[in-house]
Amino acid sequence: MDISGIPDIARPVQKQLDAYNARDIDAFMRYWAEDCRYYEFPDRLLARGAAEIRARHMARFQEPNLHGRLVNRMVVADMVVDHETVTRTFPDGAGEIDVVAIYEVKNGVIARAWFKIGPPRLLTDAVLRRALPSDAAAIRDLTHAAYAKWVPVIGRAPKPMTADYHARARDHIIDLLHAEGRLAALIEMVPQTDHLLIENVAVLPAFQGRGYGRRLLAHAEAVAATRGLGEVRLYTNRLFAENIALYARLGYRVDREEPFMGGFTVYMSKPLHEAPPASG
Template sequence: MQVFRQATPDDAPAIARLVDEAYSPYIPRIGRKPAPMLDDYRQVVAEADVFVCARDGEVAGVLVLRLQGPVVLLENIAVAPAFKGRGIGKALLAFCEDYARARRLEAIELYTNQLMTENIALYTKLGYRETHRATEDGFARVFMRKGVVGPA
């Protein structure tokens, strides 16, 4: 059974492990650890709206959201490799859209590394549009946005 819930400080170690497992394959491609691998998840859980997808008692996915005025920044989304291909990523994105609609926000914004081309293709397929590209903290990023219309 799959359950979405707000993360607690006790989830931080499991979230950090999940993020390391999910993003490690990108290290050779981008030449360094992706930004989400550098975060302190105890701090992230304390400062952001962090949700986990728990499946059979394990943290199978994570979603990090930050409200920024009329939009929500989807700062991180990751699925544990052991749970890939089971629809958890799409369910997390749908949860994010519900979150935005419930708060009557204008849009969801996100960014991904420009070398994570499969992520860009997925977000585009799901209705996100590229707004710009920029280098931040040494990472070449693609910024995207999806409008959110109507109540949840």
Template sequence: MLRPATPNDVAAIEAIVEAAYSPYIERIGRKPGPMLEDYGRRVEGGGVHVLDNDGQIQGFIILQDTDSALLLDNLAVAPQAQGLGLGRVLMDFAERQAIDAGYSAIRLYTNEAMTENLALYTRRGYVETHRAEEQGLRRVYMGKPL
């Protein structure tokens, strides 16, 4: 069900990004960071995994190695598949990947206007570490010890 993304998955990833992040445009006042990514390049670079259900991509996650922790760079679930626990599956996968890679922590960031995400990550044990404005986006950085 969860596998590394291939170039054939890029269109599905882009469609999920469009559907999942478009509702935030009005709240943020511009496109969120994930809508500005080059997913073809990200897939080529590795670290992108998709949730594949019988050939239908229902979600994806992008993980990135850093010096001190695994970065959960992006996670999205197709709107029609939300509420099925797939976000939890992806977050559990990220935390297992971090542990398997020898990290003692996992980090992520989200836009401060994405209050639903902040609440979700807090429930999962993530703690805010700092806030920053980058490329005109107000981000909240969070971490979780593993």
């Protein structure tokens, strides 16, 4: 995540959340003090010191669906209070929990943290998680399957079928939707200064018609709002009429059309009137 607009006191908190989502234990531990304390709110000590926190999270980082989504953040003096929704794997299956996390930051690292955890909600339908570079091949295969029907329509492979997903999984935000034990859909997003750009929405043909595309577009709006961005933008081929119709139903407007490779690209946008201001 771009941290340029984040208050200094909150930067180690954001950095450890990014490392948590990447399941990178070494990067995660850089932002915890050696003598840190880790509590279940209000005062039940769960881990004392960096070694115990490392051991606790090494096991958690093995969970395939692990992902923490920041819902809201407040900074007061040296305290950072986050509301997060965390996707985890429970004994009965994948699910989500709401977490209020309170971090005390000293000398650029987390000195103490308290966590108030809500009850788990099992996700029997579908699970979202952030893609890792290791997911590049699966992202490419799903995208090719989703866009194959458009090849005879436009006479060439659509742009998403030619992308380098090893680079995009590293440089962009790609969130993956799993259903029935397999990768079913994805959305690729690129935060810009004043808007969130959707580069790709793809649903595996076997899972089309279930509303996953709409769900991912709504998810993108939530991502934009969380980052303080007031608009979502996307583009598509003018011959993809059903896609344009869907975007219009969801509140997107056509901004312009431009020639591209013998056809036309349609650029669309949707303002998010209730987006919160950027932190910092």
